[in-house]
Amino acid sequence: MSGLVDLRSDTVTRPTPGMRAAIAAAEVGDDVYGEDPTVCALEEEVAAHFGREAAVFVPSGLMATQVLLRVLTRPGTELVCESDAHVVAYEVGAAAINAQVQTRTLDGDRGRLDADRVRAALRPASFPYTEVAAISVEETTNRGGGAVHGLDRLRALRALADERGVALHGDGARLFNALVATGEPAGEVGATFTAFSVCLSKGLGAPVGSLAVGDAAAIEEARLWRRRFGGAMRQAGILAAAGRYALANHIERLAEDHANARAIAHRVADACPGSVEPATVTTNIVYVDTSPRSAAEVVDELRVEGVLVGAMGPNLLRLVTHLDVDAAGCRRAADLVVAACRG
Ligand SMILES: Cc1ncc(COP(=O)(O)O)c(C=O)c1O
Incomplete structure (x- = not known):
């Protein structure tokens, strides 16, 4: 449908003409042999961007998390994360199957974990308590409305992880959004995690691809797990070229998405007080309380007008710029959401 406005997720983007040209021109080789120059270049660029030793290209954000959990935990240990984290909400039990960890979920603030709360909840590190292997944080938080932990919180979590001798895992599906929103240096944020992922296929607009990032030994092991999970690809430079183009051209522009999200939040909050708190919209995700209207009904009304948004709960809409x-x-x-919520 022409003129369709699709705000269900930032994963729905299609490659731009410039990105398609980069894909068409990509030099490729067999990446299982380590011979794809475009994949190698992407991995080096991403590692360097965050001041880390190594990165490995994987097909999806979910796989990046899964290979890292295999590296950072052992079967029978515990992964501590927020109650609404992607790894528990949307990965269909993958952590239990692949890494064979149990998850201990803690309620946070808009999806964010706080070091003091985690410290208070951690069980003693002695038999017969279940051993904690890793704390996982999402930066930004998806179900928390794009909230950013930021460097101070992450450093406090890093200090706790060090104190307890456990790993700090970062689900950085939208880490670039966080960095653009805060202006914090990528190297300092990247240094807080034992290992972390970044996605190229969310706000950066590439069609496929994520990277797992960390020190050389962790990423070497992650390569083995990628292979075991069936995620080692052949002429993947076709995909990596889109990612390199996204890194070169689509990071700074995330600020426009954040401005658009804030504008939606202000417009809706002005017309429908209480439906959204604009001060909480700091990146590209806006949640709107449609009460007393059902979110599913509002979604249907907007669809008829060529605007797609997500229903995330009985009275909860999500718009992602x-x-x-x-x-x-x-x-x-925003105008249609206002009309629907008033209607
Ligand atoms: C926070 C977070 N982590 C991980 C993922 C998984 O990414 P993918 O869909 O590429 O597997 C998503 C997807 O939206 C996400 O929002």
Whole structure:
């Protein structure tokens, strides 16, 4: 449908003409032999961006998390994470199957963990208590509305992880959004995690791909797990070229997505007080309380007008801004949400 405004997720973007040209021109080789120059270049660029030793290209954010959990934990240990974290909400039990960990979920603040709360909840590190292997944090938080932990919280969590001798895992599906929102240095944020992922296929607009990032030994092991999970690819430079293009061209522009999300939040909050708190919208995700209207009904009404948004709960809508929807499209979506919530 022409003029469609799709704000269900930042994963719905399509490659731009520039990105398609980069894909078409990509030099490729067999990456299982380590011979794809474009994949190697992408891995080196991402590791260098965060001041870390190594990175490995994987097909999805989920796989990046799964290979890292295999590296950072052992079967029978515990992964501590927030109650609504992607790893428990949306990975269909993968951590239990692949890493064979049990998850200990703690309620946070908009999906964020706080070191003092985690410290208070951690069980003693002695038999017969279940051993904690890793603490996992999402930066930014998906179900927490794009909230950013930021360097201070992450450093406090790192200090706790060191104190307890456990790993700090970062699900950085939207880490670039966090960095653009805070202006914090990528190297300092990247240094807080034992190992972490970044996604190229969310706000950065690439069609496929994530990277697991960390020290050389961890990433070497992650390569083995990628292979075991069936995620080692052949001429993957076709995909990595899109990722390199995204890194070169689509990071700074995330600020536009954040501005569009704030504008949606202000428009909806002004017309429908209490439905959204604009001060909490700091990146590209906006949650709107449609009460007393059902979110599913609102979704259907907007769809008829060519605007797609997500129903995340009985009265909860989610709008995620990204590079395929401009400010005018976001205004249109906000106006329709207002009309629906009033209706
Ligand atoms: C926070 C977070 N982590 C991980 C993922 C998984 O990424 P993928 O869909 O590429 O597997 C997502 C997907 O939206 C996400 O929001």
